[in-house]
Amino acid sequence: MTSTSSSTTTAGARRPQGGPPRLLATWLQTGRADLAAHLSVHGPVPLPRHVGPAWATGLVEDVGAAGLTGRGGAGFPTSRKLAAAIAGRRPLLAVNALEGEPASRKDVTLLVHAPHLVLDGAALVAAAVGAPQIAVCVADDCPEGTAAVETALAERSRTGVGGPPARLARPPGRYVSGEESALVAWLAGGPARPRFRPTKGVPLTIGRRTVLVHSAETLANVALIARHGPDWFRSAGVPEAPGTCLVTVSGAVAAPVVREVELGTPLSSIVEGAGAGAPFGAVLVGGYGGSWVRPGLLDTPYAPGPLAAVGGAVGAGVIGVLAPDACGVAETARIAAYMADESAGQCGPCVFGLRAVADDLVRLTRGEGDGKLVSRLRRRLQDVDGRGACRHPDGAARLVRSALEVFARDVEAHARHRPCAAWKRSPILPVPRPAADVVRGRR
Amino acid sequence: MPTDRPPTTLHLRVDPVACEAFGYCAELAPELVSLDEWGYPVVDDRPVVPQLDGVVWRAVKECPRRALFVEQRARSAW
Amino acid sequence: MTAATSSQLLWYTTRATGVVALVLLTGSVVLGVLTSVRFGTAGWPRFTFQDLHRRVSLLSVVFVALHVVTTVTDSFAPIGWLSALVPFTSPYRRLWLGLGTASVDVLLAVTVSSLLRRWVSTRTWRALHWLAYASWPLAIVHGLGTGTDPHLRWMVLLTVACVATVLGAVGWRVVAGWPVMAGRRVAVSSVGLVAVVALAAWTITGPLRPGWAARAGTPRALLAGARVASTPSTHTGRPSPSSSTVPTTAPAAASFPSPPYQASLTGTITQRPLSASTVEVDIATRTSGALDALVHVVITGTGDGAGGVAMQQSEATFGPPGAPSRYRGRIVELEGTHMVLALTGPTGAVLELRLDLSISGGDLTGQLRSIADARSAGGPR
Numbered sequence: 001m002t003s004t005s006s007s008t009t010t011a012g013a014r015r016p017q018g019g020p021p022r023l024l025a026t027w028l029q030t031g032r033a034d035l036a037a038h039l040s041v042h043g044p045v046p047l048p049r050h051v052g053p054a055w056a057t058g059l060v061e062d063v064g065a066a067g068l069t070g071r072g073g074a075g076f077p078t079s080r081k082l083a084a085a086i087a088g089r090r091p092l093l094a095v096n097a098l099e100g101e102p103a104s105r106k107d108v109t110l111l112v113h114a115p116h117l118v119l120d121g122a123a124l125v126a127a128a129v130g131a132p133q134i135a136v137c138v139a140d141d142c143p144e145g146t147a148a149v150e151t152a153l154a155e156r157s158r159t160g161v162g163g164p165p166a167r168l169a170r171p172p173g174r175y176v177s178g179e180e181s182a183l184v185a186w187l188a189g190g191p192a193r194p195r196f197r198p199t200k201g202v203p204l205t206i207g208r209r210t211v212l213v214h215s216a217e218t219l220a221n222v223a224l225i226a227r228h229g230p231d232w233f234r235s236a237g238v239p240e241a242p243g244t245c246l247v248t249v250s251g252a253v254a255a256p257v258v259r260e261v262e263l264g265t266p267l268s269s270i271v272e273g274a275g276a277g278a279p280f281g282a283v284l285v286g287g288y289g290g291s292w293v294r295p296g297l298l299d300t301p302y303a304p305g306p307l308a309a310v311g312g313a314v315g316a317g318v319i320g321v322l323a324p325d326a327c328g329v330a331e332t333a334r335i336a337a338y339m340a341d342e343s344a345g346q347c348g349p350c351v352f353g354l355r356a357v358a359d360d361l362v363r364l365t366r367g368e369g370d371g372k373l374v375s376r377l378r379r380r381l382q383d384v385d386g387r388g389a390c391r392h393p394d395g396a397a398r399l400v401r402s403a404l405e406v407f408a409r410d411v412e413a414h415a416r417h418r419p420c421a422a423w424k425r426s427p428i429l430p431v432p433r434p435a436a437d438v439v440r441g442r443r
Numbered sequence: 444m445p446t447d448r449p450p451t452t453l454h455l456r457v458d459p460v461a462c463e464a465f466g467y468c469a470e471l472a473p474e475l476v477s478l479d480e481w482g483y484p485v486v487d488d489r490p491v492v493p494q495l496d497g498v499v500w501r502a503v504k505e506c507p508r509r510a511l512f513v514e515q516r517a518r519s520a521w
Numbered sequence: 522m523t524a525a526t527s528s529q530l531l532w533y534t535t536r537a538t539g540v541v542a543l544v545l546l547t548g549s550v551v552l553g554v555l556t557s558v559r560f561g562t563a564g565w566p567r568f569t570f571q572d573l574h575r576r577v578s579l580l581s582v583v584f585v586a587l588h589v590v591t592t593v594t595d596s597f598a599p600i601g602w603l604s605a606l607v608p609f610t611s612p613y614r615r616l617w618l619g620l621g622t623a624s625v626d627v628l629l630a631v632t633v634s635s636l637l638r639r640w641v642s643t644r645t646w647r648a649l650h651w652l653a654y655a656s657w658p659l660a661i662v663h664g665l666g667t668g669t670d671p672h673l674r675w676m677v678l679l680t681v682a683c684v685a686t687v688l689g690a691v692g693w694r695v696v697a698g699w700p701v702m703a704g705r706r707v708a709v710s711s712v713g714l715v716a717v718v719a720l721a722a723w724t725i726t727g728p729l730r731p732g733w734a735a736r737a738g739t740p741r742a743l744l745a746g747a748r749v750a751s752t753p754s755t756h757t758g759r760p761s762p763s764s765s766t767v768p769t770t771a772p773a774a775a776s777f778p779s780p781p782y783q784a785s786l787t788g789t790i791t792q793r794p795l796s797a798s799t800v801e802v803d804i805a806t807r808t809s810g811a812l813d814a815l816v817h818v819v820i821t822g823t824g825d826g827a828g829g830v831a832m833q834q835s836e837a838t839f840g841p842p843g844a845p846s847r848y849r850g851r852i853v854e855l856e857g858t859h860m861v862l863a864l865t866g867p868t869g870a871v872l873e874l875r876l877d878l879s880i881s882g883g884d885l886t887g888q889l890r891s892i893a894d895a896r897s898a899g900g901p902r
Contacts, residue, residue, distance in 0.1 A: 198514065
């Protein structure tokens with residue numbers, strides 16, 4: 001289920017004006033996602049017959065001028081990544097459509113409703129960096145995404161659409177498999193576990209071949225920028241955060257929904273537009289490694305800068321809404337348990353620390369904690385931060401820390417063995433088993 | 444500047460994947476490494492002072508999993 | 522005599538370094554386990570055990586090297602450099618020596634990979650180091666199988682002590698960290714216990730029984746032989762004489778007469794202590810006349826302090842000079858200097874010989890006579 005980009009504005013502040021849908025245009029205009037429909041809406045992919053360095057540089061400059069940043073969660077400037085790849089050896093291009101977040105459905109939405117935009121972007125980037133092959137990575141527990149990609153690839157090979165050969169790859173659908181180095185590790189033939197990268201700048205490799213990883217949504221945006229140019233791209237969003245992005249709104253809504261929104265739209269508009277009725281409780285922003293935003297701050301624009309000011313980030317485009325009377329502590333405890341379950345198991349602080357934090361949070365939720373629980377929690381959150389090979393424990397720590405702040409009153413009540421009534425209710429934010437049962441049931 | 448400090452600084456770091464909590468680093472370089480409640484090293488990230496060079500290299504050499512290493516960084520302005 | 526002395530020195534050194542190497546290897550295994558279980562005290566931090574483990578391991582390698590070098594350069598037993606590195610290629614006790622060679626090979630691999638640790642991937646190094654666990658049992662069985670001292674009480678006790686220590690260490694390793702990988706731990710424990718029981722059973726029925734040297738594959742030429750070139754008060758420490766006094770062997774007598782036998786004997790008798798109470802009497806004789814044969818009898822028993830021996834065990838061989846162990850058996854009757862030997866031949870034929878000896882100092886003379894005909898192999902009388 002999708003809807004158009006929001007454009008509600010409030011008098012005074014400069015708000016995004018809205019415009020026609022971009023990423024989901026084909027679907028919204030034709031109701032189809034096949035190649036013919038895609039071509040009728042977007043036209044052919046602007047890939048020249050002979051790709052030269054001038055063209056490649058031009059593409060990178062356009063992407064840079066457009067200000068596109070990675071839509072997979074890191075938010076790194078895409079043009080910088082492309083430039084580095086061009087300067088290095090010819091890499092393998094991996095399209096990351098893994099969507100490890102349980103509360104996210106944007107990747108599968110993109111694959112099902114706009115696969116050719118993603119594949120166009122992949123073809124353009126592959127041509128620019130000289131990639132001999134493209135690996136389109138879809139989680140092995142996502143049959144719709146897999147089917148959509150297979151169909152799209154078949155269509156393109158039949159009609160001979162340009163670009164290097166692309167194949168479907170199906171890594172396991174765990175939380176950390178979508179982490180860049182974990183994905184590359186899996187493509188190299190090993191388990192999908194993140195690698196320790198002592199120096200950030202060093203490219204990921206499989207043997208002697210470097211790998212360039214881009215999120216599916218980022219590539220779809222590249223395909224649009226290549227057609228319409230950077231100025232067009234900047235006509236949506238805000239100057240510091242141009243363009244649109246996909247967000248998945250779930251929780252206290254009628255049903256989880258994926259929306260394409262302009263960056264800079266206030267959180268409240270996004271949430272209202274998804275069918276959640278005011279008043280809202282706190283909102284989880286970014287993903288399960290993101291942070292809570294308190295109800296009073298929901299007019300914060302959805303963009304990296306403003307969100308950072310309230311301790312949040314765009315992340316993987318996940319927005320989880322709580323009802324005002326929900327138990328944020330219980331929700332956080334479940335998510336923490338999930339994050340502990342999803343540890344790759346490689347680093348002691350993550351394995352033991354996240355488990356200990358989750359266990360303490362469950363005790364806190366049930367009102368069974370001891371007097372030192374909260375201080376112990378804070379100490380462990382600090383211990384866990386930054387001591388893993390990847391950012392997984394950092395994200396979990398960030399989420400719990402924000403919970404201790406945003407739900408401070410609840411935390412105090414729970415700590416004094418007076419938990420709210422709501423902790424026994426069903427989970428609001430989607431958490432897979434067994435973490436979903438951890439607060440109420442037995443593990 | 445009167446001092447002739449080198450343009451890079453050395454920092455002790457641990458590879459958390461390789462580390463298996465033997466704890467030799469905390470025994471050999473207690474000035475820089477302490478153990479968390481699960482026995483894993485918490486490494487001081489600040490530049491290593493020259494007096495601790497020997498201690499650092501011994502700790503790096505003795506780690507049974509070769510998890511400890513020394514990283515060179517450009518000296519930050521502050 | 523010089524050849525005999527230097528050969529003796531090498532022989533002693535081989536045995537001594539072998540024993541020391543075994544003890545050090547045992548120590549190395551124990552220290553390795555202590556490292557794995559992260560053992561440490563206030564006075565002995567954990568890293569010291571890794572350091573000790575390395576040093577003891579290197580020391581054991583030194584002693585193993587000495588052991589190998591002295592074995593190879595000793596001309597007594599036909600063990601060459603090839604057999605020192607390639608298992609199961611030596612004509613001397615092929616299987617049991619080969620196990621020692623295998624142990625050395627494993628030790629070599631582990632040592633080299635550890636010295637070059639920086640350039641070896643952790644996975645490779647770890648695989649080789651797990652293999653190192655095999656080096657120790659190989660050495661134990663090798664020691665029991667090739668050693669000529671297994672029947673020495675202290676040697677048996679030492680082996681038992683080494684096995685017990687390693688069992689304890691491995692037990693600790695299995696228990697520490699339980700129940701992680703419980704299945705593997707249970708498997709290891711079961712295999713270990715079965716192995717120890719099997720080892721004990723094999724040791725009791727194998728090396729500790731008389732005649733092991735022959736059964737273990739000692740070349741014929743070294744087993745029985747002619748005179749022992751020493752007086753009763755000294756001993757070569759070998760159950761068989763040094764190579765310098767082995768007579769040139771006549772070609773295997775195709776025409777060894779069949780019983781009845783009667784011949785006169787000449788030879789030597791020596792006695793040496795095995796422990797505080799046990800002595801070994803070695804009688805090596807040769808017949809003269811129509812029958813040309815070697816008779817070799819070894820009696821083990823408690824000395825009565827007056828030069829006599831109360832027999833507990835005996836080994837006897839009889840055969841032509843080219844095949845001195847053709848008939849093998851033991852003493853079934855012993856009275857003073859008169860004895861009856863019960864021997865079995867290669868086809869299973871049973872032979873009984875009566876020896877009447879007279880002893881003068883270290884020399885003896887006597888008469889040999891066969892008793893009755895071959896009987897069916899129905900067991901001893």
